[in-house]
Amino acid sequence: MDVETAEEQGGPAPPSGAPCGPCCAGAPALGGRREPKKYAVTDDYQLSKQVLGLGVNGKVLECFHRRTGQKCALKLLYDSPKARQEVDHHWQASGGPHIVRILDVYENMHHSKRCLLIVMECMEGGELFSRIQERGDQAFTEREAAEIMRDIGTAIQFLHSRNIAHRDVKPENLLYTSKDKDAVLKLTDFGFAKETTQNALQTPCYTPYYVAPEVLGPEKYDKSCDMWSLGVIMYILLCGFPPFYSNTGQAISPGMKRRIRLGQYGFPSPEWSEVSEDAKQLIRLLLKTDPTERLTITQFMNHPWINQSMVVPQTPLHTARVLQEDRDHWDEVKVGGPSPHRPQGFGKRDCRVVTSQNLGLRPPLASCR
Template sequence: LEERCIIARRSSGSLDEGNADPQTPAFPQLEFKRHTVTEDYKVTTQVLGLGINGKVLECYCKKTGEKCALKILSDTPKARREVDLHWRVSGGPHIVRILSLYENFHQGKKCLLIVMECMEGGELFSRIQARGDRAFTEREVSEIMHDIGSAIDFLHRMDIAHRDVKPENLLYTTKETNATLKLTDFGFAKETNLHKSLETPCYTPYYVVLGPEKYDKSCDMWSLGVIMYILLCGFPPFYSNTGQAISPGMKQRIRLGQYEFPNPEWADVSEEAKQLIIQLLKTDPSERMTIGQFMNHPWISQSMVVPLTPLHTSRVLTEDKELWDDVKEEMASALATMRVDYDQVKIKDLDTSNNPLLNKRRKRPMPGGAEGAEEADGGEGWKSGV
C-alpha cells in the first residue's frame, strides 16, 4: 500500500511539473481484496457520516489498532466510478487517502468497501465554530482556501471534477491545531476529458443552479467562491427558503449573481478578497476563474501578506448554530431534489416562505425540522467477494 501511495505521489509530482501526458493514466492500478474486510479490520456500528452513495462506519485495523473509516457502497456502475476516481487521486494533496479496497457480500448484497484514513478533526465549519473567543482572521481564510484549492488543482490536473465541494466534505485529520484539511466524498466526481464538458448539471444546487449549461471544472470554482464567502462572514451568499429544497427566488438570485457584502460582517474585509469572490461567482461558467488563476492569485499564493483582520465568522456561526444546521439540511434536501428536473417539482412560492437570512437579521424563531437518523449495519454479516 505504501508503495502504491508513493507511486501516486510521484505521479502527482510529474503532473505538477507538466511532464505527464494527460491521456496516460498516472495512478496506481485499482486493486480489490476479495477476502472479508473483517479479517483485517474490526468494524463497529458507529456511523461517522453519510456520503452521497453510502454510509461511513468506524473501524480499526487489527494489525496496528489504527482507527479508520469504512465506506460501504452497493456494487453499481456509479459506485465503481466513485471508487475508481477517488483511488486515482488518493495520495494527492489535501485529499482523503484510501488505505484498502474490498469486494464483499454484505447482508446478501455485493458491496464495494473503501477503507480510508479517519478524519478525527471533524468538519471545517464546526472547527471554526468551536474557537470561542480566539480571533479568526482573513489571513487564516486565505490559508484554508489555499489548502482546498490545492486539492481542486490536483483533481483538475488529473481531468477530474469533484462537483460536490461543500462544507460537509471538508474534514480535518485530527483535532490538533496543526491538522490537515482534506476533501472527501467522490460520489459525484466525473472525468472531464471524456467529453468537452460535463453533460449533466452539478448536483449541488445550493451552489450551482445556473440552468441547462454544461458544467465542468467551473462547477468546483463556483463552490470555492461560496465556501470562501461563508468563511469570511459566517453565512452564505444565496439562501433558499427553509423547508423547501430549492426556491424559485434562490434560483433567480444565483442565475443573476445577486448577492451582497453586507455590513458589519464585510466592513473590514479586504477589497482583494471581495474581488476574488466576484471572479469565482461569475454566472457564466466560461468567465469564471480557473483553478490555475485561483492558485496564482496573490490573496491565495501570498497568504503571509493577507491582513490579520479579525472576522465575524466565528461569532455568527456560534450565535446562529441552529440556523447553520438548517442550512446544511436544506442543502442535503436540495441535493436530492436536483436529481430530477427541478422545473417539474412543485415548490412553495417565495412570498409565502421564510428567508433564513432575513429571519436571522430580525432574530425571529426559525421553523424546525427533524432529520431522520440512519441506523448502522454494524460489523456483522460480511462475506468474501468470490
C-alpha cells in the same frame, strides 16, 4: 458479512492511538488504480457501529485495523457503475495534496448484495465549519481564511490537473486530520466526481448552497463548477453565512435559483465592512455566472490573496460568531432539508437588501424572495 454488526468482529475496539501499520503501506500509489480485494474486510478490520458520516452514495463507519489497531473510516457502497466510478476517481486522487487517502478497497457481499468497502484514513479533526464554530471567543481572521482557501485550492488543482471535476465541494466534505492546531485539511467524498476529458458534464449533481448556475441546467458544464463552489465557501469563511440561500424552508427555492443564475449577492455590513477589497475581488471573479469568465484553478492559485496569504491582513472576522448563531440552520443544511422544529433562514439576514453599493453591479433589489 454484516458491516453494521460490531459484536461479531472480535471484542472491543483497539485503542485509537495505536500506530499506523501495514494498511497504510497498502495504499495505492499516487493516482493509482487497483482491483478491490475479494476476501472479507473483517479479516483485516474490526468494524464498529459508530457512524462517522454520510456520503453522497453511502454511510461511513469507524473501523480498526486488526493487527495494528489503527483507527480508520470505512465507506459502504452497494456495487453499481456509479459506485465503481466513485472508487476509481478517489483512487486516482488518493495521495494527492489535501485529499483524504484510501488505504484499502474490498468487494464483499452485504445483505445478499455485492458491495464495495472503501477504507480511508480517519479524519478525527471534524468538519471545517465545526472547527471554526468551536473557537468560542478566539478570533478567526482573514489571513486564516486565505490559508484555508489555499489548501482547498491545492486539492482542486490536483484534481483538475487530472481532468477530474469533484462537483460537490462543500464544507461537510472538508475534514481535518486531527484536533491538533497543525492538523491538515483534506477533501473527501468523490460520489459526484466525473472525468471531464470525454464529454461535457450535463447530469445536475449538486448541493443547493454551493451549486453553480450552469449546473441547474439545461446547459452543459465542466470543472469550472468547482470554482463557483470555491467562491461560495470563501464567502462563507469571511462572514459566516452563504451568498445564496432559500428563505422558504425548501432546500432550494425558485427565488434562490433565480439569484444564483443572475449572480445576485452582496457584501453587507457589519460582517463585510472590514474585509479587504482583494478578498471581495477574488469572490467576484469566482462567482461569475458565465463559466468562461470564471477564474480557472491556476488563476485562483496565482491570485495575490492566495499565493501571498502571509501578507493578507489579520483582520478579525464575524465568521465564528455568525456560524455559532446559525448552528441549528447549518445542521439542517447538512442533513439535506428543513425541519419543522428548526428555524428557517440565516438569522437576521433573511430579508437583507442587496444594493448597487454592496453588490457592485446591480440596482437595489430585495434578496428575501
